[in-house]
Amino acid sequence: MVPRTPRRSLVAIGAGGIALSLALAGCSAGDSGSEDGKTNLTFLVDNGEATVATAEALAEAFTAENPDISIEVETRPQGADGDNVVKTRLATGEMDDIFQYNSGSLMQALSPDETLVNLGDEAYVDKFDENFVESVSTDNGMYGVPMGQSMAGAVLYNKDIYAELGLEIPTTWDEFIANSEAIKAAGTAAPIVQTYGDTWTSQLFVLGDFNNVLAENPDWAEEYTNNEAKYVDEPALAGFEHLQEAFEKGLFNEDFASATYPDGVSMVATGAGAQYPMLTFAAGQLMTTNPEAADVVGTFPLPGPDAATNGLTVWMPTTTVFIPKSTEGDKLDAAKKFAEFLTTPESCDIQSETTAPQGPFVIDGCDLPEDVPAMVSDMQAYFDEGKTNLALEFLSPIKGPALEQITVAVGSGITSAADGAAQYDEDVKKQAQQLGLEGW
Amino acid sequence: MTTATAAGRTTTSPGAIAPPGPARRRPMRSPYPTWFFIPAGVFYVVLFLVPTIASFYFSLTRWTLFDVEFIGFDNFVRFFQEPQLVQGFINTFIYAFLTSGLKVVLGLLLGVFLSSQIIGRGFLRATVFFPVLVSTIGVGILFQVLMDPFGGPINEALAAVGITGPGWLTDPSLALISVALVDVWKGVGLATLIFIAGMVAIPQEYFEAAKVDGAGAWNSFRHITLPLLRPATVTVVLLSLIGGLRSFDLIWTMTGGGPGFTSDVLASVVYKQYQAGFFGLSTAGNVVLFVVVAAIIYPLSWWLNRKEDER
Numbered sequence: 075m076v077p078r079t080p081r082r083s084l085v086a087i088g089a090g091g092i093a094l095s096l097a098l099a100g101c102s103a104g105d106s107g108s109e110d111g112k113t114n115l116t117f118l119v120d121n122g123e124a125t126v127a128t129a130e131a132l133a134e135a136f137t138a139e140n141p142d143i144s145i146e147v148e149t150r151p152q153g154a155d156g157d158n159v160v161k162t163r164l165a166t167g168e169m170d171d172i173f174q175y176n177s178g179s180l181m182q183a184l185s186p187d188e189t190l191v192n193l194g195d196e197a198y199v200d201k202f203d204e205n206f207v208e209s210v211s212t213d214n215g216m217y218g219v220p221m222g223q224s225m226a227g228a229v230l231y232n233k234d235i236y237a238e239l240g241l242e243i244p245t246t247w248d249e250f251i252a253n254s255e256a257i258k259a260a261g262t263a264a265p266i267v268q269t270y271g272d273t274w275t276s277q278l279f280v281l282g283d284f285n286n287v288l289a290e291n292p293d294w295a296e297e298y299t300n301n302e303a304k305y306v307d308e309p310a311l312a313g314f315e316h317l318q319e320a321f322e323k324g325l326f327n328e329d330f331a332s333a334t335y336p337d338g339v340s341m342v343a344t345g346a347g348a349q350y351p352m353l354t355f356a357a358g359q360l361m362t363t364n365p366e367a368a369d370v371v372g373t374f375p376l377p378g379p380d381a382a383t384n385g386l387t388v389w390m391p392t393t394t395v396f397i398p399k400s401t402e403g404d405k406l407d408a409a410k411k412f413a414e415f416l417t418t419p420e421s422c423d424i425q426s427e428t429t430a431p432q433g434p435f436v437i438d439g440c441d442l443p444e445d446v447p448a449m450v451s452d453m454q455a456y457f458d459e460g461k462t463n464l465a466l467e468f469l470s471p472i473k474g475p476a477l478e479q480i481t482v483a484v485g486s487g488i489t490s491a492a493d494g495a496a497q498y499d500e501d502v503k504k505q506a507q508q509l510g511l512e513g514w
Numbered sequence: 515m516t517t518a519t520a521a522g523r524t525t526t527s528p529g530a531i532a533p534p535g536p537a538r539r540r541p542m543r544s545p546y547p548t549w550f551f552i553p554a555g556v557f558y559v560v561l562f563l564v565p566t567i568a569s570f571y572f573s574l575t576r577w578t579l580f581d582v583e584f585i586g587f588d589n590f591v592r593f594f595q596e597p598q599l600v601q602g603f604i605n606t607f608i609y610a611f612l613t614s615g616l617k618v619v620l621g622l623l624l625g626v627f628l629s630s631q632i633i634g635r636g637f638l639r640a641t642v643f644f645p646v647l648v649s650t651i652g653v654g655i656l657f658q659v660l661m662d663p664f665g666g667p668i669n670e671a672l673a674a675v676g677i678t679g680p681g682w683l684t685d686p687s688l689a690l691i692s693v694a695l696v697d698v699w700k701g702v703g704l705a706t707l708i709f710i711a712g713m714v715a716i717p718q719e720y721f722e723a724a725k726v727d728g729a730g731a732w733n734s735f736r737h738i739t740l741p742l743l744r745p746a747t748v749t750v751v752l753l754s755l756i757g758g759l760r761s762f763d764l765i766w767t768m769t770g771g772g773p774g775f776t777s778d779v780l781a782s783v784v785y786k787q788y789q790a791g792f793f794g795l796s797t798a799g800n801v802v803l804f805v806v807v808a809a810i811i812y813p814l815s816w817w818l819n820r821k822e823d824e825r
Contacts, residue, residue: 154789161791165579183791185580270684270773329664331684331773475790476598483774488686497597504592508576508792510583 113143113408118163118170120156121149124358124429125174125393128221131428136415143408145172153274154475157183164189169398172409177209177218177394182471182509190217191397191406198417203436209390209468218394219413222425223442225354225432226386226453227282227465228373230339233448235263235348236372243374245381247316250349254325257348264327266320267347268485269338271331276481278351279320279376280313285387285463286378287312295469301506301513305495312378314491314498317484331486336363343367351376353389354432357449361430368430373452375461385461386453390468391436471509474501573798578791589798598775598783606779606806609694609765610758616698617754618747621705626735628706629713639710643703650700654767657696658683661768683769686776693768693777697761705750712746713739748818752811759807780806 119129126149133145148170150159157180163169164184175181184190192215193199199207199216203224210218229250236243236253239260244250254265269275287294290309297303298310305311320326327333327347339356341347343364350356354373361368375386395416397409415421422440425431431446433453442450456462467473480498483489489497506514573590576583593599628639645653660668661682669679682692720738729737762781765771771778771786778786780803787796 154786157791158789161579185578188580273770273772331681332663475792476786479598479772479774479786482772483776486686486773488774488776500595500597504792504795505790508578508795510576 111142113404115143115145115172115405115408115412116170117145117147117412118150118160118173119147119393120152120174122152122358123362124355128393128425128428129174131424132221132416132421135420135424136412139415140408140411143411145412160184164398164400167400169400171401171405172395172397172412174221174393174395176392177206177220177390178465178467179471179473180467181210181218181394181396182212183505186212186217186396187214189399190215191399191401191410193217193219193397193410193413196410196414198414201417201438203390205388205464205468206390206436209464210394218396219416220391220393220436221395221416222355222391222393223431223433223435224391225389226373226375226456226462227278227284227353227389228351228375228386228453229282230342230350230352230354230356230371230373230449232263232342232345232348233370233372235345244377245384247312247377247379250377251319251323251325254320254349255323258325263345264341264347265325265349266327267333267338267341267350268326268330269333269335269350270482270486271334271337273478273482275335275338275352276317276485277477278353279317279485280477280481281465281467282351282376282387283313283316283378284466285375285385286380286383287466288463289378289380289383289385295466298466298502299470299472299506299511301503301511305498305502306492309378311491311495314481314484314495316376317481318487318491318494321485321487326485335359340364342371345370354449354453355392357430357432357447360447360449368447368449370448372448373450375456385463386456387465388433388462389465472502472506472511474498474505476501569797570801572794573801575794577794577797579793582794585794589795590802592795593798593802596783598778601775602778602780602783605690605777606759606781609690609697609761609779610755612691612694613697613701613758613761614751614754616694617702617705618750620698620702621709621750622743622747624702624706625709625713626739629710639706642706645700646703646707648700650763651767653696653700654764658768661692684773686773689769689773689777693765696768697758697764700764701754701757705754708746708750708753709743712743716742748815751818752815755814756807756811759810760803 117129117133119125126147129147133147137144150156160169160173160175161184169189175184194211194216198219202220206220206224207216210216235241235257239256241253241256242249244253257263257265287309291297291303294303294310303310305314327341329337333341335352335356336359338347338350338352339359340363342350343360344367360371375384377384395413397406397413401409417437419439419441422435422437423443426443426446431442431450433450434442434457477498480489480494480501484491484494503514572582574584574586576585576589596602624642628635628642632638660666663669663679663681663684666679666682668682672679680688683689716739720742721734724734724738760781761779762785765777765779765782766785769777771782780799784796784799784803787799
């Protein structure tokens with residue numbers, strides 16, 4: 075408690091982070107990797123129930139096939155705290171032998187050319203969906219292997235409530251609001267579920283609206299990367315405006331400020347809430363906590379101004395597996411073998427068995443099982459008709475880190491849509507400068 | 515040895531006006547050899563001086579952990595353009611002065627109460643001090659549950675007596691205050707302890723003399739306890755103000771700076787920049803925080819201590 079403590083707090087955080095990573099990597103740091111002829115790998119994944127279950131099932135199946143390699147699954151927090159762990163460990167060379175992280179802009183922030191092993195020359199890359207390859211590539215290489223499926227940022231809705239009130243799936247924003255008002259008038263369920271206890275869930279109104287942005291301006295993502303298109307202007311502003319409108323019309327659940335993501339999924343499943351803008355990876359959560367509602371919760375895209383361009387905003391697998399450059403020798407060979415294993419149909423089957431699929435696979439030869447939750451099968455029609463667009467984070471390397479706080483502020487009525495969008499543009503500018511992009 | 519002591523005696527004995535030279539030089543004559551300080555010195559330089567100086571450099575760079583680009587004062591310009599920063603600044607001061615003030619007032623009252631002759635004094639002292647020993651993160655998570663607006667025990671209890679409790683941590687105008695109150699609950703034990711220690715050091719003769727002169731409890735407190743507690747008060751004010759200005763852990767676990775940015779303080783803004791990978795920017799923020807804390811604490815400390823000397 076001397077006046078220098080502010081400095082110390084950073085040192086403490088840094089030292090704490092290093093100490094933590096040393097402690098967590100301890101079991102792997104000690105061994106040389108091949109005592110008793112066995113290669114021991116550690117695999118760092120986020121602590122989401124579904125991710126851990128999938129990773130452990132895959133590791134087990136892989137070890138059964140390759141008895142000379144063992145894989146130990148370790149966990150890290152999700153969200154920004156997790157980003158922190160990953161970045162710090164990569165920078166200090168303390169990263170696990172294999173790790174799971176997001177594709178798209180979050181991966182770009184890891185300086186992949188310097189920290190990750192290039193897998194671009196592996197034979198299995200040809201089997202990957204082109205969009206996926208793009209989402210894990212830089213100009214110099216291709217770095218990730220998918221562990222999971224693509225998914226959509228859309229509205230999860232309770233089909234029973236829709237049937238009871240005789241509502242149609244909305245294809246424009248006005249219809250969506252009309253439906254919501256009807257649900258509010260019926261009085262049994264919260265029309266729109268928001269869960270700001272987990273701040274990241276607040277971003278869907280903005281991120282999930284991107285299909286509608288592209289519908290109006292197909293070059294928006296490129297212009298945005300080049301510092302030309304902004305969120306304060308239409309069409310991108312619409313996402314913020316929708317959030318503000320929904321709040322002002324009182325369409326949210328009463329406890330929106332403190333509810334958490336699992337609460338939100340349960341609300342839609344049990345009918346306490348009618349509609350929940352969310353990523354379809356919620357299928358995993360749904361099947362864990364409310365498996366009886368597998369056929370009750372459906373999906374429709376976040377609607378925009380035009381019914382003709384109504385379509386899904388699609389995310390590439392967010393659980394993507396990377397190998398850091400700090401993995402070398404026998405361990406690197408073993409890690410590459412594991413990466414290859416992930417691309418086999420066998421691995422895909424294990425993935426759909428352990429956790430409910432959240433959307434189509436991005437690997438050729440991998441198919442979804444017949445009995446997927448309605449949330450996922452509802453998406454197929456949009457994929458079949460080609461009514462999909464990639465989310466912005468896969469088309470541009472820039473994603474501002476403060477979006478979740480800004481959307482919470484707009485959704486809680488603290489900030490107006492226009493101010494929120496302007497704040498986000500500033501936030502984006504910082505990220506672009508940090509990435510060293512031209513023209514910022 | 516003998517000459518040294520002799521010299522010492524001759525210099526000190528002749529005058530009430532002690533020559534300043536030897537008096538100042540004396541602390542230099544340490545009983546320990548210089549190499550004795552080297553291990554501690556090395557730790558201090560490596561773990562504190564080097565990072566401190568390095569951080570001043572990194573605050574002038576755009577730093578990705580992988581490479582460093584020197585950009586002059588851009589980080590500071592950007593930091594002060596942060597839309598949340600002004601709010602964060604104001605919140606930092608509200609938080610620091612609120613917690614510091616309450617800790618002094620409550621700590622003093624509890625200190626007086628717990629140094630009087632009451633039943634179960636030891637137990638009560640332990641109870642008041644106990645929260646200080648608990649992990650801040652644990653306290654934060656505990657109170658997050660207690661203060662949940664729906665089904666949280668605090669609001670349930672209020673509902674039982676017919677009061678609709680507010681959204682302690684979700685109401686934008688209340689979140690910061692709620693966290694500050696928890697901080698006071700957790701920190702007041704330490705303030706109380708310092709006040710008790712200060713009170714025990716006051717000789718009983720003063721109180722006896724005052725009693726003989728006919729002073730009541732209030733006069734004894736006002737004219738004996740309070741003035742003689744000054745050193746303790748100064749310590750509590752400085753410690754709690756510094757703690758409040760750089761406070762982070764409790765705010766982060768309870769609200770994460772939210773809802774939105776309404777309970778952000780300087781330290782949480784800095785941490786969020788760091789989390790986002792803006793290492794240069796967050797280092798610049800920490801330099802700002804350092805300067806702000808120093809600019810408040812040094813003059814305050816000087817002022818409080820000077821008053822003490824003048825008495």
